Amino acid sequence: MLMIRLARVGARKQPHYRIVVIEKDRARNGRSVEVVGTYNPRTNPATVTLKRDRIDYWVGNGAQLSERVGKLLAQAPAAEPAITA
Template sequence: MFFFLYTLFLFFNKIIMSLRIRLQRKGKKKQPFYSIVIANSNYPRDGKFIEQIGIYNPIPKPYIVEVNVDKAIYWLEQGAKPTNTVKSFLNRKGVGYKKHLLNGVKKLIFENC
């Protein structure tokens, strides 16, 4: 019985904890265009994904990054881990700061303000 429960725990833990927020390459040769997606870390880079939360276009200067902040915060709270590049994009868009403030609101830090 214990072995079954432990195996079940490992199975679900691996599925939930293996989510990544990463770039998915699109576009033509020498003209890259990236989608910011939620995908299982075991899937190929350009393979199946769960949800698209933004885009990154490195061609124009300055480059274009668009991220749905609410979806990004939702997936970060679900345990998805961003890659280093996506983490820098999210920090520039203020996702880390907004997530921090929302956690404060959930803990009723701002109740007396």
């Protein structure tokens, strides 16, 4: 089963995340199928960049959203690919 979830890529005490499509049982930073966005909580306000068309494609093919990614998508307007949350 595929999940759309966060994968941490930042240095120690400087978190930065990729929003990835990955197998559910893989490790947090394991090999992903596709990167569909980024999330940077260190900016003020936090920066979220999403590839909406690819997220919709994967959800249509059965991928599930993690709780955090679901919240990020709910905050994002539907028309804009890049937003600040």
